[in-house]
Structures are given as C-alpha cells and as structure tokens.
Amino acid sequence: MALSFIYPDKELDIQIIRLLIILKYNSTNRANNPILSLDKISAFVFLIEHPYILFRILIDMEKRSSFVADEIEQNSISTEFPNTNGLHSFSETKEVLKLMIARKFVNVSLVANMPYYTIAENGVKYLESIETSYTDRLHVISGNLSHLSSESYKDLLTLIKPYTYGK
Amino acid sequence: MANNGTKSPTIIINQLRLVGIRKDYTIFFHTGLNIINGDSDTGKSSILDLIDYCLGGHDIDMYDELRSSGKYCLLEVSLNGKIYTIKRDIFEPNQNVEVYSSTIDDMVNVFPKEYSPNFSRRADEGFISDFFLDALSIPKIEIKQAPSKPDSKMIRLSFRDILKFNILSQDDVGSKQLLDSANFAVAVKNQETFKFIHNLLDINIAELNALISEKSTAQKALEQNYKTISTFFRETNLKTKEDLNAERARMKESVNLLDEQIESINQNMKADTRGLDELRNIKGDLEKHIKVDREKIENLNIQMRQHILLKNDYLQDINKLDTAIRASRNGLPHDLETPCPVCDNALRVSSISEKFQQSGTELLEKEIKSVKNRMSGIAKLIDESRNEIILSEIKIAELNSELEKVNVLLDTGTSEIISPYLSQRDGYTIARAQLLERIDQIEYTLKIRNQLNEISNQSAKLELELAKLHKDLEELKSSTPTTTKITARLADILNDFLTKCKMNNVTGISVNERTFMPIVRNMEYHRLTSGGVRTLVSVGYFISLLKNGLETTTNHPNFLMIDTIGKYLGKTSPRYLGDTNPSEDKREGFGASDPTKYLNMYNYILDLCTDREDIQIIVVDNDIPPVIQEKLRANVVKEFSNTGLGGLPIGFIDDSRSFDIQ
Numbered sequence: 090m091a092l093s094f095i096y097p098d099k100e101l102d103i104q105i106i107r108l109l110i111i112l113k114y115n116s117t118n119r120a121n122n123p124i125l126s127l128d129k130i131s132a133f134v135f136l137i138e139h140p141y142i143l144f145r146i147l148i149d150m151e152k153r154s155s156f157v158a159d160e161i162e163q164n165s166i167s168t169e170f171p172n173t174n175g176l177h178s179f180s181e182t183k184e185v186l187k188l189m190i191a192r193k194f195v196n197v198s199l200v201a202n203m204p205y206y207t208i209a210e211n212g213v214k215y216l217e218s219i220e221t222s223y224t225d226r227l228h229v230i231s232g233n234l235s236h237l238s239s240e241s242y243k244d245l246l247t248l249i250k251p252y253t254y255g256k
Numbered sequence: 257m258a259n260n261g262t263k264s265p266t267i268i269i270n271q272l273r274l275v276g277i278r279k280d281y282t283i284f285f286h287t288g289l290n291i292i293n294g295d296s297d298t299g300k301s302s303i304l305d306l307i308d309y310c311l312g313g314h315d316i317d318m319y320d321e322l323r324s325s326g327k328y329c330l331l332e333v334s335l336n337g338k339i340y341t342i343k344r345d346i347f348e349p350n351q352n353v354e355v356y357s358s359t360i361d362d363m364v365n366v367f368p369k370e371y372s373p374n375f376s377r378r379a380d381e382g383f384i385s386d387f388f389l390d391a392l393s394i395p396k397i398e399i400k401q402a403p404s405k406p407d408s409k410m411i412r413l414s415f416r417d418i419l420k421f422n423i424l425s426q427d428d429v430g431s432k433q434l435l436d437s438a439n440f441a442v443a444v445k446n447q448e449t450f451k452f453i454h455n456l457l458d459i460n461i462a463e464l465n466a467l468i469s470e471k472s473t474a475q476k477a478l479e480q481n482y483k484t485i486s487t488f489f490r491e492t493n494l495k496t497k498e499d500l501n502a503e504r505a506r507m508k509e510s511v512n513l514l515d516e517q518i519e520s521i522n523q524n525m526k527a528d529t530r531g532l533d534e535l536r537n538i539k540g541d542l543e544k545h546i547k548v549d550r551e552k553i554e555n556l557n558i559q560m561r562q563h564i565l566l567k568n569d570y571l572q573d574i575n576k577l578d579t580a581i582r583a584s585r586n587g588l589p590h591d592l593e594t595p596c597p598v599c600d601n602a603l604r605v606s607s608i609s610e611k612f613q614q615s616g617t618e619l620l621e622k623e624i625k626s627v628k629n630r631m632s633g634i635a636k637l638i639d640e641s642r643n644e645i646i647l648s649e650i651k652i653a654e655l656n657s658e659l660e661k662v663n664v665l666l667d668t669g670t671s672e673i674i675s676p677y678l679s680q681r682d683g684y685t686i687a688r689a690q691l692l693e694r695i696d697q698i699e700y701t702l703k704i705r706n707q708l709n710e711i712s713n714q715s716a717k718l719e720l721e722l723a724k725l726h727k728d729l730e731e732l733k734s735s736t737p738t739t740t741k742i743t744a745r746l747a748d749i750l751n752d753f754l755t756k757c758k759m760n761n762v763t764g765i766s767v768n769e770r771t772f773m774p775i776v777r778n779m780e781y782h783r784l785t786s787g788g789v790r791t792l793v794s795v796g797y798f799i800s801l802l803k804n805g806l807e808t809t810t811n812h813p814n815f816l817m818i819d820t821i822g823k824y825l826g827k828t829s830p831r832y833l834g835d836t837n838p839s840e841d842k843r844e845g846f847g848a849s850d851p852t853k854y855l856n857m858y859n860y861i862l863d864l865c866t867d868r869e870d871i872q873i874i875v876v877d878n879d880i881p882p883v884i885q886e887k888l889r890a891n892v893v894k895e896f897s898n899t900g901l902g903g904l905p906i907g908f909i910d911d912s913r914s915f916d917i918q
Contacts, residue, residue: 095613095615096613097573100577100580100614101614102583103576103580106579161572165572187596187603188612190596191593191594191604204598223578
C-alpha cells in the first residue's frame with residue numbers, strides 16, 4: 090500500500106472549525122453590523138495559522154492583548170517560512186463557506202451587493218461539541234483578532250507584509 | 257676667481273638648482289660663453305626664467321611640468337667675487353627671498369638673511385634689490401621721473417632697472433620695441449638708468465662719494481662687530497672651528513661604531529630565539545584544532561535548530577489531527593441542501609465535500625502514530641547533537657588550557673633570551689641619541705663660528721670694494737664721462753661687431769644721444785624692417801654695453817643672457833614671422849642656407865670671452881649651424897632633444913610624465 094500523507098491544515102473539518110472560530114469572535118462590530126467579507130476572512134485565516142505574526146503585529150500596533158505566542162508558535166517551520174498562498178487566493182475558503190452555508194453553520198447578508206458572513210446557531214452548537222487543546226488555543230487567538238476588526242483587507246496586507254519577506 | 261681688471265660689477269652664475277618633488281634638477285655654468293641648446297618646448301627658456309626669478313624677477317612662467325615637479329629654486333652666484341646662494345619659492349613670489357653667504361653645498365652651515373622680493377613691504381634685512389646693489393657696489397639712488405622738469409617726483413632706481421640692459425628675452429631679440437621704446441614712461445626711466453649706468457648723471461660723483469662714506473662706515477662697524485664677537489667667543493671659551501670640526505668627526509665615528517653594535521645585537525637576538533620554534537609549531541597546531549572544533553559546534557547548532565523547528569511542527573500537527581478525529585466522530589449528515597443566498601443555486605454538502613481532504617478516523621489515527629514516531633526520532637537526533645556540542649566544548653576547553661601553557665613557556669623563553677639583548681641595545685640606542693644631539697649642538701656652534709668668518713669676509717670684501725670705488729672716483733674726476741663720449745664708444749663697438757659679423761652695408765652707425773638707442777644706416781633702430789638686421793643690431797648693442805663695461809667704469813654688470821640668439825637668422829618661428837619682412841631678410845643674406853653671419857656672431861662672442869674670467873654670457877639657441885657645432889661643444893652647458901635622440905634629456909625636467917605623453 091502506498092504511504093498516504095495527511096496535511097492536517099487541509100482537512101475539511103479543521104478548515105470548518107477554524108472559520109467558525111473566526112466568525113464566532115469577529116462577525117460583527119460594536120454596532121452589530123456584519124464586517125467579515127471573503128477577503129478579510131482569508132486574511133484572518135492566515136493570521137490564525139501564523140499566530141506569531143499576529144503577535145508581532147499587535148506589538149507593532151501597541152495593542153494591549155491577552156495573547157503571547159508560545160515557544161512552539163515562535164519556533165516552527167511555518168513561522169520561519171510562512172505560506173502566503175491563501176492570502177491572495179480565496180477560492181478554497183469560498184468553497185468551505187458554501188459548505189458551511191449548506192450545513193446552516195453561517196448566515197450571509199448582502200450589504201451594497203457584497204456578501205458578509207456571520208455565525209449561525211448551528212455553527213455555535215457544532216463548535217461547542219468540539220473541545221481540544223488546539224481549539225482552545227484557536228479561541229484565544231481568534232479573540233485577539235478583534236483588535237484588527239476595523240482594518241480593511243488592504244491594511245491587513247500592509248501589516249502582514251514585513252513578516253512574509255515582502256510577499 | 258681671476259679678475260681681469262674689469263671696471264664694472266661682475267655677476268657670474270655658478271649653478272642653478274630646481275629642488276623638486278621627485279628629484280633635483282641642476283645645471284652648472286662657467287665664466288665666458290654658456291650655451292643651452294635644444295629643440296623647442298624642452299624648457300630652455302625656463303632656465304633663463306628661473307635665473308631671472310632668483311635675481312629678483314617679479315614672477316615665473318609656471319608651465320605644467322614645473323608646477324607638477326618643482327618646489328623651490330636655488331641660484332649659486334658670485335657677485336663681485338663673493339659667493340651667495342639665493343633661495344626662492346617658485347609658487348609664492350611674494351614670500352621672502354633667502355640669501356645664504358655660501359655655496360649651495362654649504363648652505364646648512366650658515367644662517368640665511370631674508371629680503372623682501374619687492375618694495376611693497378620691507379623684510380627684516382630690507383629689499384632684495386638693495387642686497388644686489390650693495391653686493392655689486394652700485395649706489396642706491398633716486399632718479400627724476402620726468403627729467404626735464406626741475407620739480408619732478410623722484411623714484412627709486414632698482415636693481416631690476418639696471419638688469420634690463422643685461423637680459424635680452426626671446427621677445428626682445430630683434431624686436432622693434434627693444435627696451436620698451438614704444439612705452440614713453442618706461443623708455444624715459446630706461447634712459448635715466450642708462451645715464452646712471454654710465455655715470456652721466458650730475459649726481460654720480462656725489463653718489464660715489466656717499467657710497468664710499470657709507471661703505472667705510474659699514475666696514476668700521478663690521479670691524480667693531482668682529483672685535484666684540486671674537487672677544488665674546490674668547491671669554492666664553494668657545495672652541496675654535498678646527499676643534500669643533502675634529503670633535504664632530506670623532507662623534508660621527510662613535511655613532512658609526514654604535515650602529516654596528518646595534519646591528520650585531522639584532523643578528524644575535526634572531527639566532528638565539530630559533531630554539532623556540534618547536535613551541536611555536538605546537539602553538540600553531542593547537543590553534544588550528546580549536547578553530548576546527550569551533551566550526552563543528554557552529555554546524556551542530558544550526559542542525560539542532562532545524563530539528564527543533566521540525567519537532568514543533570510535528571507537535572502542532574498532532575494537535576490538529578486530534579481535533580480532526582474528534583470532528584470526524586461527530587458524524588454530521590452529508591445529504592443537506594440549501595439555496596445559495598447570493599445566486600439562488602442549490603448548495604449540496606455532498607458535492608462540495610468531495611472537493612476536500614477528509615481522511616477519516618482510522619487514517620487520522622494512523623497518521624498521529626506515524627508523526628509521533630517521527631517526532632521521537634527527531635528528539636533523539638536533537639539529543640545527539642546536544643551531546644556532541646557539549647563534548648566539543650569540553651575538548652576546546654582542554655585545548656585552550658594547553659595553549660595557555662605553551663604561551664607561558666614561549667613568553668618566558670623569549671623574555672629570558674631577549675631581555676639581556678634588549679637592555680644592551682637600549683643602552684646603545686640612548687648613547688647614540690646623545691651623540692647625535694651633541695653633533696647637532698656642535699653644528700649649531702659651527703654655524704655661529706661661521707658667522708664670525710662671514711663678518712671677516714664681508715669686511716675684506718668691503719676693503720676691496722672701497723679701493724675700487726676710490727679708483728673709480730679718481731677716474732671719474734679726471735675724465736668726466738660725457739654723453740657724446742659714451743655714445744661714440746658704444747657706436748664704435750657696435751660698428752666693429754656688425755662689420756665682423758659681415759652684415760651688409762654697415763654704414764651710418766651711431767647711438768642716439770637722447771634715447772640711447774642704436775642707429776644703423778642712419779636709420780633709427782625701430783625703423784629697420786629686416787628682422788635679421790634688427791637681431792644683429794640688438795645683440796650687438798647689448799654686447800657693446802657689456803664690452804664698454806669691461807673697459808670703462810660703469811654700473812653695468814658684466815653679465816648677459818640672450819634667449820634665442822638666432823631669431824630671424826635662419827629658421828624663423830611662425831610666431832615671429834609677422835614682425836619681419838622675409839624677402840628683405842633674404843636680400844640681406846639671412847637664411848638657413850647661409851649661416852655666415854650666425855657663425856661670425858658666435859666667433860665675436862668667443863673672442864670677447866677669451867682669457868676673461870670676469871664675464872658671463874648665457875645664450876639659448878635652438879638652431880646652431882652644424883659648421884660651428886664642434887667649435888662650440890665646450891660652451892654647451894646643457895642640451896635637450898624632445899625625442900630623447902642620442903640619449904639627450906627630453907627637457908630641463910627630464911622625468912616628467914607629461915613630457916613622455918608629448
């Protein structure tokens with residue numbers, strides 16, 4: 090039998106969980122207006138996959154955050170050589186979101202013909218059913234993404250750029 | 257130097273030296289005729305220019321080679337038989353001129369006197385013009401600016417005014433404007449200078465008396481100075497010149513001996529430390545090993561860091577896989593379908609799910625196991641690297657301790673062997689320095705001693721000058737010169753010169769009694785149209801002044817410099833063609849094909865200089881006719897060729913790169 094190779098970040102369930110956790114903490118602003126468009130969600134996915142970069146950005150912006158990148162997050166291959174593909178290509182995230190709509194995990198509202206995504210009751214319930222050390226850490230990290238909720242996709246790219254060798 | 261009984265001052269240039277950046281450029285001169293021969297643009301004229309500058313000239317024509325190669329110039333010159341060296345900066349014409357009462361070689365033994373190069377400010381010792389006038393026993397006088405007006409303003413007559421009758425520049429030879437005849441004010445001053453030179457001024461006798469009185473006083477003062485200083489030397493027990501010289505020689509011998517001793521110590525020291533070579537080799541080996549181990553640790557650290565990064569990634573993967581297993585156990589339904597809120601198409605979970613990686617619980621569990629295995633392998637590698645680093649560090653510490661021991665042995669060995677040599681060498685070096693200091697002191701004392709000699713020499717020179725002045729005065733009183741007498745004498749000499757040169761139609765020769773300019777064929781000099789005729793007449797006129805000075809009492813130094821004596825006589829430079837009439841020159845017999853007149857001119861000068869030690873003529877030529885080249889061989893003091901033909905130098909500055917490029 091040929092040896093199979095599993096890339097955990099590509100597992101569908103992992104991708105759903107990550108998006109649900111992002112949506113749980115960042116779907117709306119204080120005025121309860123939806124703020125997560127597809128491009129912004131993609132940028133948040135990148136940051137949640139590279140927590141050390143988020144940690145550095147929050148320091149650069151002098152934000153008081155409760156989150157400190159741990160030793161493993163600081164010293165890993167993905168930190169040294171970040172994969173920026175998902176930052177500029179949204180098709181995969183879009184497909185996962187479609188699936189989540191089909192499962193009624195997320196709601197979509199159109200603002201000026203632009204779709205914005207918010208977490209639905211089913212999504213919250215599903216999330217509550219899965220509790221691991223990895224999801225615990227994602228909850229902490231995602232909670233701190235709210236410091237960047239008012240930044241546009243373009244601004245987020247500018248903030249990320251110094252840590253991705255200009256990519 | 258033999259003086260042939262000249263009745264006029266003498267200037268004899270012995271040597272000109274341009275002190276340069278890379279080397280010095282020297283040219284020696286002798287009494288009589290000196291020729292500087294060579295191609296155009298080889299720096300011939302610059303030699304005369306430098307002499308003129310040292311004789312108080314205003315400034316110098318700074319051509320590229322001179323600017324890039326020279327620093328200052330030295331002129332060793334005999335003035336009325338006494339040697340002086342004039343030192344002048346070529347870049348700063350306003351800087352004081354230094355005068356040494358010595359040859360160039362002995363300059364270090366005397367203190368210089370500083371003179372101002374012009375009348376704009378006065379240096380401690382006065383003006384260079386006054387120095388030359390004093391040294392040549394020429395009275396310092398003032399003349400009327402406008403001689404016809406009784407209340408005319410008086411102006412100082414300088415040495416440079418007199419020297420105008422001694423230097424024929426390239427532009428002056430054969431020029432219609434000889435002696436600035438076209439410039440009224442200057443021409444008038446030149447006429448007054450001419451009168452002074454030939455004792456035609458009313459004040460000449462009075463001035464001579466004043467000069468005698470001035471020189472007598474100066475001599476008495478010098479004698480008094482000599483007495484005072486020599487008494488002071490005697491009372492202070494200052495050693496004699498001979499004693500000082502002997503002591504200096506002894507000291508120099510001791511310095512040489514000490515130098516030999518120091519060199520011998522250096523050699524012995526080298527030989528004795530060879531025994532330590534084995535230790536030095538061991539030290540080198542140890543240092544090499546330490547370097548290799550340090551590099552190994554560095555590589556291990558890099559490797560270990562890469563393993564740690566991978567291990568951390570595996571840890572994160574295990575967490576993610578564990579989460580994926582939990583999610584897969586949830587068993588969510590796959591047959592759901594919802595209309596798309598944006599496009600109204602149906603969104604089916606089953607069809608979308610197909611596009612993604614869903615490994616299932618079993619595979620995920622296997623993967624966790626596999627990753628854990630890989631992680632423990634990596635952990636092992638990390639441990640191994642860490643252990644190797646520790647071992648290498650221990651090894652380096654041991655090597656360092658050995659190295660320290662070897663260094664101690666080397667230091668001790670070296671200092672034991674070298675210390676006695678060093679203390680001995682230090683002793684010799686101190687003794688040597690003390691000797692050199694003492695030599696400096698002796699040389700300074702010698703300079704002071706030489707000053708006393710200088711006073712004595714000056715006094716002796718003044719005595720000779722006074723004798724001559726008394727004789728001049730008597731002669732002036734007995735046969736007061738008149739304008740008619742002087743101009744007639746000059747005209748006779750000029751006539752003789754032109755006749756011997758075989759110039760055509762030598763008639764109507766005289767010298768104008770007002771302008772003192774020559775008249776040939778009853779025609780004023782400036783009206784002569786043939787450049788060749790003007791050349792012969794201008795050269796002949798200056799030679800007449802010189803010859804007259806040899807025979808009668810004048811203030812005209814027996815010295816003459818002529819730049820391009822052959823101007824208009826053979827090949828005429830295109831630059832000067834406009835000032836002559838070539839067809840006229842041809843008719844007069846001036847041409848490259850017939851060098852007779854050229855030849856006769858040189859013969860006349862050679863005759864004039866024969867057996868005379870009190871006259872000097874320096875001539876620049878670029879076209880000596882081949883027929884007389886051999887005859888003039890002994891008179892050529894410097895020869896240049898711009899192609900370096902026959903091994904000749906390419907110019908006065910013979911090592912300049914810009915010359916090579918040309």
